[in-house]
Amino acid sequence: xxxxxxGACLTTPACVVTQTTSGLIVGMLLxxxxxxxxxxxxxxxVVNFAHGTFYMLGGYVAxxxxxxxxxYTLAVLxxxxxxxxxGVLFERALISRVYGSNxxxxxLICYAVxxxxxxxxxxxxxxxxxxxxxxxxxxxxxxxxxxxxVPPFYAVLIGIAALIAIVxxxxxxxxxxxxxxxxxxxxxxxxxxxxxxxxxxxAIVFAIGGGLAGLAGALAxxxxxxxxxxxxxxxxxxxxxxxIGGMGSIAGALVSALLIGxxxxxxxxxxxxxxxxxxxxxxxxxxxxxxxxxxxxxx
Amino acid sequence: MRSRLGLRELAxxxxxxxxxxxxxxxxxxxxxxxxxxRLSAMALFATSLNLLVGNTGMVSFGHGMFxxxxxxxxxxxxxxxxxxxxxxxxxxxxVTAFAAFCVGAxxxxxxxxxxxxxxxxxxxxxxxxxxxxxxxxxxDQGLRGGIPRREIFGFELASQLHMYQFCAIVAVLGLLxxxxxxxxxxxxxxxxxxxxENRASFLGIxxxxxxxxxxxxxxxxxxxxxxxxxxxVSGAYPELxxxxxxxxxxxxxxxGGINSFLGPVLxxxxxxxxxxxxxxxxxxxxxxxxxxxxxxxxxxxxGVLDFLRLAWPGRSR
Numbered sequence: 001x002x003x004x005x006x007g008a009c010l011t012t013p014a015c016v017v018t019q020t021t022s023g024l025i026v027g028m029l030l031x032x033x034x035x036x037x038x039x040x041x042x043x044x045x046v047v048n049f050a051h052g053t054f055y056m057l058g059g060y061v062a063x064x065x066x067x068x069x070x071x072y073t074l075a076v077l078x079x080x081x082x083x084x085x086x087g088v089l090f091e092r093a094l095i096s097r098v099y100g101s102n103x104x105x106x107x108l109i110c111y112a113v114x115x116x117x118x119x120x121x122x123x124x125x126x127x128x129x130x131x132x133x134x135x136x137x138x139x140x141x142x143x144x145x146x147x148x149x150v151p152p153f154y155a156v157l158i159g160i161a162a163l164i165a166i167v168x169x170x171x172x173x174x175x176x177x178x179x180x181x182x183x184x185x186x187x188x189x190x191x192x193x194x195x196x197x198x199x200x201x202x203a204i205v206f207a208i209g210g211g212l213a214g215l216a217g218a219l220a221x222x223x224x225x226x227x228x229x230x231x232x233x234x235x236x237x238x239x240x241x242x243x244i245g246g247m248g249s250i251a252g253a254l255v256s257a258l259l260i261g262x263x264x265x266x267x268x269x270x271x272x273x274x275x276x277x278x279x280x281x282x283x284x285x286x287x288x289x290x291x292x293x294x295x296x297x298x299x
Numbered sequence: 300m301r302s303r304l305g306l307r308e309l310a311x312x313x314x315x316x317x318x319x320x321x322x323x324x325x326x327x328x329x330x331x332x333x334x335x336x337r338l339s340a341m342a343l344f345a346t347s348l349n350l351l352v353g354n355t356g357m358v359s360f361g362h363g364m365f366x367x368x369x370x371x372x373x374x375x376x377x378x379x380x381x382x383x384x385x386x387x388x389x390x391x392x393x394v395t396a397f398a399a400f401c402v403g404a405x406x407x408x409x410x411x412x413x414x415x416x417x418x419x420x421x422x423x424x425x426x427x428x429x430x431x432x433x434x435x436x437x438x439d440q441g442l443r444g445g446i447p448r449r450e451i452f453g454f455e456l457a458s459q460l461h462m463y464q465f466c467a468i469v470a471v472l473g474l475l476x477x478x479x480x481x482x483x484x485x486x487x488x489x490x491x492x493x494x495x496e497n498r499a500s501f502l503g504i505x506x507x508x509x510x511x512x513x514x515x516x517x518x519x520x521x522x523x524x525x526x527x528x529x530x531x532v533s534g535a536y537p538e539l540x541x542x543x544x545x546x547x548x549x550x551x552x553x554x555g556g557i558n559s560f561l562g563p564v565l566x567x568x569x570x571x572x573x574x575x576x577x578x579x580x581x582x583x584x585x586x587x588x589x590x591x592x593x594x595x596x597x598x599x600x601x602g603v604l605d606f607l608r609l610a611w612p613g614r615s616r
Contacts, residue, residue: 094597101600104358108553108596111546115589123583236423236542243416277427283420288405291413 006270017148019265025154025223027261028161032216034238034245034253035168036209042185042248043205046095047103049110051213051238052231053117058083058214059221059230060125063132072135072222079218080211087210088203096202114231121228132221157219164212165254172250181205185248240279244286246296255294308478316471323460330575332463338564338571339470340527345551345563346477347520352549353557354481355513356493357407358415361422362548364402365518367540368425369395369525371436374535377446384456388526392519399518400511407510422542429537441536446529456530466527473523478560480516489513521548554595556602565604 009015037051062079066072090113098105138153172178184191184201192198216234224230241260245252260279267275286293319335344366351357373391376382382390406417429436436442456462480486488509491499500506529535538544547570548563555566573591577584599606 094593097597098600102553102557104352104549104553104557105596105600108550108592111550112589112592112596115585115592119583119586119589123586239416240420243420247412273431274427277424277431280420280424280427284405284417284424287409287413287417287420291409 002272003270006266009266009269012147014147014149015269017145017150019269020262021148021150021154021158021265023261023263023265024158024258025261026264027258028158028165029216029220030234030238030241030260031165031254031257032161032212032219033234034241034257035165035250036212037238038242038245038248038250038253039181039205039212040209041242043181043188044091044095044099044202046099046106047239048095048209049107049235050090050113050117051209052233052235053114054083054087054210054213054231055217055220055234056121056226056228056231057086057117058217059132059226060121060130060217061214062218062221063125063130063226066132075221076215076218079221080215083214083217084207084211086214087206087208090210091203091206095206096199118228118231125226125228127228130226132226134222153222157223160219164215165250168250169254237279240283242293244283244293246293248297249293249295252293252295308475308482312471312475312478316467319467319471320464323463327460329459332459334571334575336463336466336527336531338567339466340524340531341547341551341567341571342470342564343473343477343524343527344521345548345555345567346474346560347517347524348548349552349557349560349563350477350481350489350513350517350520352552353562354486354493355489355510356411357510357513358411358549359418359514359517360415360542360545360549361402361418361420362517362521363540363542363545364418364422364425365395365399365521366525366528366544366548367429367535367537368398369522370529370535370539371429371442371525372522373526374442374446374529375435378442378444388523391526392522395522395525396515396519399522400515403511403514403518407507407514419542419545422540422545426537426540426542429540436535436537439537441538442534445533462530466530469523469527473520474564477520481560485509485512550592552602554592554602556605556608559602559604559608562602562604566602569603 009019033051033055036054037048040046040048040051058079061082062075065078066075069075094109094113095106098109134153138151138156140152143150143152143155172182180191180196180201184196184198188198191201237260238257241253241257244259245254245256259282263278263282264275267278271278290296323332344362348359348362351359351362369391372394373387376387376390377384380387402418402421406414406421409417430439432438456465481489488499488504491502492504492506492509496506499509525539528539551566551570552563553566554569555564556562573588574584577587581587595603601609
């Protein structure tokens with residue numbers, strides 16, 4: 001524990017800017033993954049423990065696309081689209097078979113998928129770490145805001161994630177499709193009785209969730225390195241995000257992802273060895289005081 | 300459901316123990332003895348979890364905490380004091396039971412999903428403490444330096460054969476105790492809570508008290524499993540308390556069957572055996588293990604023993 005370092009950082013604008021930026025990056029990428037997780041849970045009541053695998057595969061697909069086309073835009077798009085497709089396949093081929101049986105069966109299936117794809121990634125891309133590298137357009141000197149370092153690429157990433165948060169929020173609250181999704185989250189039988197093809201709806205929701213995770217993986221690839229098993233740590237973190245924000249709430253996912261991002265950003269200075277512990281304490285406190293999460297509906 | 304621990308259970312336990320103890324007399328195989336030692340730890344761990352999952356309907360994602368705590372408490376007691384092994388083991392189990400009582404007191408009032416999440420969070424907090432409290436636990440390197448192998452009741456645990464016998468005896472006794480608890484009126488109460496908590500509550504059962512007791516007992520037996528694990532690895536490692544380890548126990552329970560007492564033991568056996576066999580054949584264990592689990596999960600849609608019981612309804616076990 002090093003509270004004096006934390007205090008010194010909080011009183012230095014440069015340090016505040018740097019740590020806030022790194023916290024925002026962590027938080028926004030986490031939001032993209034957690035948004036899909038919470039959407040899938042909200043509508044299908046499935047806790048997708050294979051969500052980290054979507055994130056990992058999105059990163060690797062983007063890596064290969066970049067190698068083939070040398071276009072970052074195509075790389076990111078292909079990562080997201082491939083994982084949207086993968087999400088549909090995963091839902092149709094595996095998860096839909098155990099709707100209605102014990103929830104732990106879903107967990108078992110997701111675990112199997114995680115194991116299988118970690119190894120498939122090793123076979124296809126090799127067990128070593130891969131670095132994707134910054135796009136050439138962003139290999140420029142960083143911006144200095146109040147003395148703090150902000151790489152331009154980070155700013156763009158945060159912007160893209162924020163844009164998606166807005167589109168997702170507006171799409172769910174304003175459009176007809178969004179209203180159908182929210183209705184299906186509350187009472188799928190009724191929605192189905194009213195003539196909506198819920199099977200298709202569930203598949204689309206899984207596609208959106210998978211696509212978001214794939215997008216996050218593709219966007220994160222230049223910032224973090226790629227390795228088999230990288231989905232594991234992001235899974236547990238996005239899981240914490242959804243619990244703190246409230247299972248099924250997009251707004252909750254955004255707020256709690258940013259909260260966790262900030263704890264990470266500043267926690268590394270004050271409690272370098274216990275940052276994870278801080279996050280778990282936060283989660284326990286929320287569960288005790290408000291079990292349904294910050295934005296969750298009481299069951 | 301039969302009531303108390305009958306002669307039949309005792310006989311089955313005794314026969315199983317005799318067979319396991321007799322095998323090395325005819326054929327010594329270090330790999331097999333290793334397997335039984337690891338299985339005895341894992342079987343206690345998974346079966347204790349099933350007291351919660353299968354009997355009470357409480358899905359705990361954080362059971363690995365008590366396995367890890369049992370291992371650390373035991374290894375630390377053996378390293379820092381001169382206490383004999385049974386005393387240290389009992390102390391470790393008591394420490395774990397007390398920890399489970401405290402964690403349970405916070406957690407058991409939460410409903411199913413949130414109970415699962417909070418147990419996971421508490422476990423991960425415990426894991427973070429192990430990692431960051433380096434002076435006591437050795438941090439991410441684990442607790443090294445070995446466990447002093449003191450002789451007990453003529454057992455010399457430095458010898459693999461004696462270790463094998465010791466673990467087998469502890470595991471069978473532990474399983475019999477768990478069987479007794481699960482078949483007792485208290486076990487019936489837990490199943491009633493699982494099936495209809497409102498009815499149980501109307502009949503005057505204090506739900507949180509029964510759940511807390513189940514949680515404490517399950518934690519204690521997981522701690523006992525942890526003691527065996529610590530003996531086997533001759534130390535304690537943070538991985539024992541990490542969440543993939545809790546996952547292993549859940550998978551063992553699910554593979555074997557949650558509604559059969561011996562289901563988790565069979566599940567643990569399947570998981571360990573698969574791991575051992577597959578490691579020898581290929582470096583891609585995850586791929587093979589994943590496909591096998593998928594085949595089980597999609598093919599049977601329930602644990603193996605539960606499936607068999609449904610297929611041959613005449614059999615009670």
